[in-house]
Amino acid sequence: MIELNHVTKSYNGTVKAVDDLQLTVRQGEIFGFLGPNGAGKTTTIKMITGIIRPDGGTITINGRNISTDTLEAKKQFGYVPDSPDLFLRLKGLEYLTFMADMYDVPKEVRKERIESLAERFDMTTALGDSIQSYSHGMRQKIVLMGVLVHRPEVWILDEPLTGLDPKSSFTLKEMMREHTDSGKTVFFSTHVLEVAERLCDRVAIIVKGRIRFCGTFKELQEHFQANESLEKIFLEMTL
Numbered sequence: 001m002i003e004l005n006h007v008t009k010s011y012n013g014t015v016k017a018v019d020d021l022q023l024t025v026r027q028g029e030i031f032g033f034l035g036p037n038g039a040g041k042t043t044t045i046k047m048i049t050g051i052i053r054p055d056g057g058t059i060t061i062n063g064r065n066i067s068t069d070t071l072e073a074k075k076q077f078g079y080v081p082d083s084p085d086l087f088l089r090l091k092g093l094e095y096l097t098f099m100a101d102m103y104d105v106p107k108e109v110r111k112e113r114i115e116s117l118a119e120r121f122d123m124t125t126a127l128g129d130s131i132q133s134y135s136h137g138m139r140q141k142i143v144l145m146g147v148l149v150h151r152p153e154v155w156i157l158d159e160p161l162t163g164l165d166p167k168s169s170f171t172l173k174e175m176m177r178e179h180t181d182s183g184k185t186v187f188f189s190t191h192v193l194e195v196a197e198r199l200c201d202r203v204a205i206i207v208k209g210r211i212r213f214c215g216t217f218k219e220l221q222e223h224f225q226a227n228e229s230l231e232k233i234f235l236e237m238t239l
Protein backbone atom coordinates (compact mmCIF):
# COMPACT_ATOMS: atom_id res chain seq x y z
CA MET A 1 0.00 0.00 0.00
CA ILE A 2 1.25 3.46 -0.91
CA GLU A 3 -0.15 6.62 0.67
CA LEU A 4 0.60 10.19 -0.31
CA ASN A 5 -0.76 12.93 1.87
CA HIS A 6 -0.68 16.57 0.70
CA VAL A 7 2.59 16.02 -1.16
CA THR A 8 4.09 19.07 -2.85
CA LYS A 9 7.29 19.61 -4.80
CA SER A 10 8.64 22.54 -6.76
CA TYR A 11 11.95 22.82 -8.57
CA ASN A 12 13.94 26.03 -8.11
CA GLY A 13 11.18 27.31 -5.82
CA THR A 14 9.03 28.36 -8.76
CA VAL A 15 6.57 26.14 -10.65
CA LYS A 16 4.99 23.36 -8.60
CA ALA A 17 5.80 20.08 -10.36
CA VAL A 18 3.55 18.29 -7.86
CA ASP A 19 0.85 20.21 -6.05
CA ASP A 20 -0.92 18.93 -2.91
CA LEU A 21 -1.14 15.33 -4.08
CA GLN A 22 -3.52 12.94 -2.26
CA LEU A 23 -3.29 9.36 -3.41
CA THR A 24 -3.83 5.88 -1.98
CA VAL A 25 -2.72 2.78 -3.86
CA ARG A 26 -4.26 -0.24 -2.18
CA GLN A 27 -3.07 -3.78 -1.69
CA GLY A 28 -4.24 -6.17 -4.37
CA GLU A 29 -4.53 -3.59 -7.12
CA ILE A 30 -2.70 -2.64 -10.27
CA PHE A 31 -2.73 1.13 -10.24
CA GLY A 32 -1.92 3.17 -13.35
CA PHE A 33 -0.50 6.67 -13.15
CA LEU A 34 -1.33 8.61 -16.29
CA GLY A 35 -0.67 12.12 -17.50
CA PRO A 36 0.83 14.10 -20.37
CA ASN A 37 4.53 14.94 -20.65
CA GLY A 38 5.75 17.10 -17.80
CA ALA A 39 2.64 16.42 -15.66
CA GLY A 40 4.63 15.31 -12.61
CA LYS A 41 4.60 11.51 -12.84
CA THR A 42 8.36 10.92 -12.55
CA THR A 43 8.66 13.59 -9.85
CA THR A 44 5.97 11.78 -7.84
CA ILE A 45 7.63 8.39 -8.33
CA LYS A 46 11.02 9.81 -7.31
CA MET A 47 9.48 11.16 -4.11
CA ILE A 48 7.74 7.85 -3.32
CA THR A 49 11.03 6.01 -3.78
CA GLY A 50 13.01 8.49 -1.68
CA ILE A 51 15.25 9.75 -4.50
CA ILE A 52 14.05 13.31 -3.99
CA ARG A 53 12.38 14.87 -0.96
CA PRO A 54 8.98 16.53 -1.08
CA ASP A 55 8.77 20.16 0.04
CA GLY A 56 5.74 19.20 2.10
CA GLY A 57 3.43 16.30 2.90
CA THR A 58 4.03 12.68 3.85
CA ILE A 59 4.56 9.45 1.92
CA THR A 60 4.27 5.96 3.39
CA ILE A 61 4.82 2.55 1.84
CA ASN A 62 3.13 -0.25 3.75
CA GLY A 63 2.90 2.20 6.63
CA ARG A 64 6.63 3.11 6.65
CA ASN A 65 7.42 6.78 6.15
CA ILE A 66 9.96 7.20 3.34
CA SER A 67 11.45 10.34 4.97
CA THR A 68 11.70 9.18 8.57
CA ASP A 69 11.84 5.37 8.31
CA THR A 70 13.72 5.28 5.03
CA LEU A 71 15.46 1.90 5.21
CA GLU A 72 12.34 -0.01 6.29
CA ALA A 73 10.27 1.85 3.67
CA LYS A 74 12.82 0.96 0.97
CA LYS A 75 12.64 -2.72 1.90
CA GLN A 76 8.95 -2.68 1.00
CA PHE A 77 9.30 -1.87 -2.69
CA GLY A 78 11.16 -2.61 -5.89
CA TYR A 79 11.63 0.27 -8.31
CA VAL A 80 12.28 0.23 -12.03
CA PRO A 81 13.15 3.73 -13.32
CA ASP A 82 12.31 4.89 -16.84
CA SER A 83 15.95 5.18 -17.88
CA PRO A 84 18.03 3.11 -15.49
CA ASP A 85 21.75 3.54 -14.90
CA LEU A 86 23.43 0.17 -15.11
CA PHE A 87 26.70 -1.45 -14.25
CA LEU A 88 27.60 -2.03 -17.87
CA ARG A 89 30.74 -4.05 -17.23
CA LEU A 90 28.95 -6.67 -15.18
CA LYS A 91 27.51 -9.77 -16.77
CA GLY A 92 23.77 -10.24 -16.38
CA LEU A 93 24.22 -12.99 -13.82
CA GLU A 94 26.74 -10.92 -11.83
CA TYR A 95 24.28 -8.04 -11.70
CA LEU A 96 21.44 -10.27 -10.45
CA THR A 97 23.73 -11.83 -7.85
CA PHE A 98 24.74 -8.33 -6.72
CA MET A 99 21.08 -7.33 -6.36
CA ALA A 100 20.34 -10.55 -4.46
CA ASP A 101 23.26 -9.74 -2.10
CA MET A 102 22.04 -6.16 -1.58
CA TYR A 103 18.61 -7.38 -0.52
CA ASP A 104 19.79 -10.39 1.53
CA VAL A 105 18.15 -12.98 -0.71
CA PRO A 106 19.13 -16.35 0.83
CA LYS A 107 21.67 -18.29 -1.23
CA GLU A 108 19.40 -21.39 -1.25
CA VAL A 109 16.63 -19.65 -3.19
CA ARG A 110 18.39 -17.19 -5.45
CA LYS A 111 19.57 -19.68 -8.09
CA GLU A 112 16.06 -20.97 -8.64
CA ARG A 113 14.61 -17.45 -8.69
CA ILE A 114 17.16 -16.22 -11.22
CA GLU A 115 16.64 -19.24 -13.45
CA SER A 116 12.88 -18.87 -13.35
CA LEU A 117 13.01 -15.12 -14.11
CA ALA A 118 15.52 -15.68 -16.92
CA GLU A 119 13.27 -18.28 -18.45
CA ARG A 120 10.17 -16.10 -18.27
CA PHE A 121 11.97 -13.15 -19.87
CA ASP A 122 13.94 -15.19 -22.44
CA MET A 123 17.25 -14.15 -20.91
CA THR A 124 18.81 -17.49 -20.01
CA THR A 125 21.65 -17.42 -22.55
CA ALA A 126 22.17 -13.65 -22.20
CA LEU A 127 22.99 -13.92 -18.48
CA GLY A 128 26.56 -14.91 -19.35
CA ASP A 129 27.10 -11.78 -21.48
CA SER A 130 28.09 -8.33 -20.26
CA ILE A 131 25.26 -5.81 -19.91
CA GLN A 132 27.16 -3.50 -22.26
CA SER A 133 26.30 -5.86 -25.11
CA TYR A 134 22.56 -5.86 -24.30
CA SER A 135 19.91 -4.17 -26.42
CA HIS A 136 17.70 -1.49 -24.85
CA GLY A 137 14.93 -4.03 -24.15
CA MET A 138 17.35 -6.53 -22.64
CA ARG A 139 18.72 -3.83 -20.33
CA GLN A 140 15.20 -3.08 -19.20
CA LYS A 141 14.59 -6.73 -18.55
CA ILE A 142 17.73 -7.19 -16.47
CA VAL A 143 16.78 -4.19 -14.30
CA LEU A 144 13.32 -5.62 -13.86
CA MET A 145 14.74 -9.03 -12.96
CA GLY A 146 17.13 -7.37 -10.48
CA VAL A 147 14.12 -5.88 -8.75
CA LEU A 148 11.99 -9.01 -8.83
CA VAL A 149 14.77 -11.24 -7.50
CA HIS A 150 14.21 -9.88 -3.98
CA ARG A 151 10.42 -10.29 -4.22
CA PRO A 152 9.37 -6.83 -3.05
CA GLU A 153 5.77 -6.45 -1.88
CA VAL A 154 5.19 -3.20 -3.71
CA TRP A 155 6.26 -2.78 -7.34
CA ILE A 156 6.88 0.77 -8.55
CA LEU A 157 7.51 0.88 -12.28
CA ASP A 158 8.11 4.01 -14.36
CA GLU A 159 7.02 3.35 -17.97
CA PRO A 160 7.85 -0.37 -17.63
CA LEU A 161 6.48 -1.58 -20.95
CA THR A 162 8.27 0.86 -23.24
CA GLY A 163 10.89 -0.97 -25.28
CA LEU A 164 9.83 -4.49 -24.32
CA ASP A 165 9.01 -6.91 -27.13
CA PRO A 166 5.46 -8.32 -27.23
CA LYS A 167 6.34 -11.54 -25.41
CA SER A 168 8.21 -9.79 -22.58
CA SER A 169 5.48 -7.19 -22.33
CA PHE A 170 2.89 -9.97 -22.04
CA THR A 171 5.00 -11.75 -19.41
CA LEU A 172 5.38 -8.61 -17.33
CA LYS A 173 1.65 -7.87 -17.47
CA GLU A 174 0.93 -11.47 -16.47
CA MET A 175 3.37 -11.15 -13.56
CA MET A 176 1.79 -7.88 -12.43
CA ARG A 177 -1.58 -9.64 -12.24
CA GLU A 178 -0.13 -12.65 -10.39
CA HIS A 179 1.48 -10.24 -7.92
CA THR A 180 -1.72 -8.36 -7.15
CA ASP A 181 -3.76 -11.57 -7.07
CA SER A 182 -1.59 -12.57 -4.12
CA GLY A 183 -2.64 -9.38 -2.32
CA LYS A 184 0.38 -7.22 -3.21
CA THR A 185 0.60 -3.82 -4.91
CA VAL A 186 1.66 -2.63 -8.37
CA PHE A 187 1.98 1.07 -9.20
CA PHE A 188 3.15 2.06 -12.65
CA SER A 189 3.19 5.06 -14.94
CA THR A 190 2.35 4.83 -18.60
CA HIS A 191 1.46 6.87 -21.66
CA VAL A 192 -0.26 3.92 -23.30
CA LEU A 193 -3.94 4.35 -22.57
CA GLU A 194 -5.01 1.02 -24.03
CA VAL A 195 -2.61 -0.84 -21.75
CA ALA A 196 -3.87 1.05 -18.71
CA GLU A 197 -7.47 0.39 -19.66
CA ARG A 198 -6.94 -3.34 -20.04
CA LEU A 199 -4.58 -3.83 -17.11
CA CYS A 200 -5.37 -1.43 -14.29
CA ASP A 201 -7.90 -1.82 -11.52
CA ARG A 202 -7.77 1.95 -10.94
CA VAL A 203 -5.93 4.90 -12.43
CA ALA A 204 -5.05 8.44 -11.47
CA ILE A 205 -4.68 11.15 -14.09
CA ILE A 206 -2.27 13.91 -13.18
CA VAL A 207 -2.17 17.22 -15.04
CA LYS A 208 0.19 20.08 -14.16
CA GLY A 209 1.01 18.48 -10.84
CA ARG A 210 -2.58 17.97 -9.69
CA ILE A 211 -4.75 14.85 -9.70
CA ARG A 212 -7.63 15.43 -12.09
CA PHE A 213 -9.22 12.01 -11.69
CA CYS A 214 -8.76 8.90 -9.57
CA GLY A 215 -10.87 5.78 -9.93
CA THR A 216 -11.81 2.92 -12.24
CA PHE A 217 -12.20 3.27 -16.00
CA LYS A 218 -15.92 2.67 -15.57
CA GLU A 219 -16.06 5.65 -13.21
CA LEU A 220 -13.98 7.69 -15.64
CA GLN A 221 -16.43 6.94 -18.42
CA GLU A 222 -19.38 7.77 -16.16
CA HIS A 223 -17.67 10.97 -15.08
CA PHE A 224 -17.59 12.03 -18.70
CA GLN A 225 -20.03 11.30 -21.47
CA ALA A 226 -20.74 7.61 -21.86
CA ASN A 227 -19.37 5.99 -25.03
CA GLU A 228 -16.63 8.58 -25.52
CA SER A 229 -13.34 6.90 -26.32
CA LEU A 230 -10.77 6.84 -23.59
CA GLU A 231 -8.38 8.74 -25.82
CA LYS A 232 -10.89 11.56 -26.29
CA ILE A 233 -11.62 11.74 -22.56
CA PHE A 234 -7.91 11.84 -21.79
CA LEU A 235 -7.22 14.55 -24.36
CA GLU A 236 -10.09 16.70 -23.09
CA MET A 237 -8.92 16.28 -19.54
CA THR A 238 -5.31 17.10 -20.16
CA LEU A 239 -5.76 20.13 -22.42
Ligand SMILES: Nc1ncnc2c1ncn2[C@@H]1O[C@H](COP(=O)(O)OP(=O)(O)OP(=O)(O)O)[C@@H](O)[C@H]1O
Binds near residue numbers: 012038043
Ligand atom coordinates in the same frame (compact mmCIF):
# COMPACT_ATOMS: atom_id res chain seq x y z
N1 LIG B 1 15.41 18.27 -12.13
C1 LIG B 1 14.48 19.17 -12.51
N2 LIG B 1 14.72 20.49 -12.45
C2 LIG B 1 13.80 21.41 -12.81
N3 LIG B 1 12.56 21.09 -13.26
C3 LIG B 1 12.26 19.78 -13.33
C4 LIG B 1 13.19 18.75 -12.98
N4 LIG B 1 12.61 17.54 -13.18
C5 LIG B 1 11.35 17.81 -13.64
N5 LIG B 1 11.15 19.13 -13.74
C6 LIG B 1 9.90 19.80 -14.17
O1 LIG B 1 8.84 19.32 -13.36
C7 LIG B 1 7.67 19.08 -14.15
C8 LIG B 1 7.24 17.63 -14.00
O2 LIG B 1 8.21 16.78 -14.64
P1 LIG B 1 8.16 15.18 -14.55
O3 LIG B 1 9.43 14.67 -15.13
O4 LIG B 1 7.80 14.80 -13.17
O5 LIG B 1 6.93 14.87 -15.54
P2 LIG B 1 6.42 13.50 -16.18
O6 LIG B 1 4.94 13.50 -15.97
O7 LIG B 1 7.18 12.37 -15.65
O8 LIG B 1 6.73 13.73 -17.72
P3 LIG B 1 7.09 12.68 -18.91
O9 LIG B 1 5.80 11.98 -19.22
O10 LIG B 1 7.50 13.60 -20.01
O11 LIG B 1 8.18 11.79 -18.44
C9 LIG B 1 8.01 19.51 -15.57
O12 LIG B 1 7.58 20.84 -15.74
C10 LIG B 1 9.53 19.43 -15.61
O13 LIG B 1 10.06 20.38 -16.50
